[in-house]
Amino acid sequence: MKATLQQVDEVMRERPRKLDAEQVGYEAAPEGSEFRCASCLRYYRRAVDNFATCEIFRDEETDENGVNPAYRCRFWTSDGDQHPLVEN
Ligand code: SF4
Numbered sequence: 001m002k003a004t005l006q007q008v009d010e011v012m013r014e015r016p017r018k019l020d021a022e023q024v025g026y027e028a029a030p031e032g033s034e035f036r037c038a039s040c041l042r043y044y045r046r047a048v049d050n051f052a053t054c055e056i057f058r059d060e061e062t063d064e065n066g067v068n069p070a071y072r073c074r075f076w077t078s079d080g081d082q083h084p085l086v087e088n
Pocket residue numbers: 024026036037040041042043053054055056057067071072073074075076077
């Protein structure tokens with residue numbers, strides 16, 4: 001059965017739960033650091049308007065302006081397995 005526009009709207013309203021800025025430690029990356037959102041596996045940039053999101057984190061600011069590629073959090077990863085900024 002074909003989906004309706006109403007079903008599409010419902011899907012768009014059902015946003016998955018994500019962590020907030022304080023939980024992940026979202027902050028400006030130090031100058032020159034390779035660990036930044038722009039190089040993270042969890043960073044996604046929408047082609048049509050360049051709006052950027054993160055798989056695991058969002059807040060009101062990033063909902064409005066997108067994830068800053070020059071920021072980062074403790075869960076930065078390039079492969080989904082190694083997390084060099086996580087304190088053990
Ligand atoms: S560094 Fe953190 S906030 Fe940035 S894209 Fe990766 S997981 Fe998301």
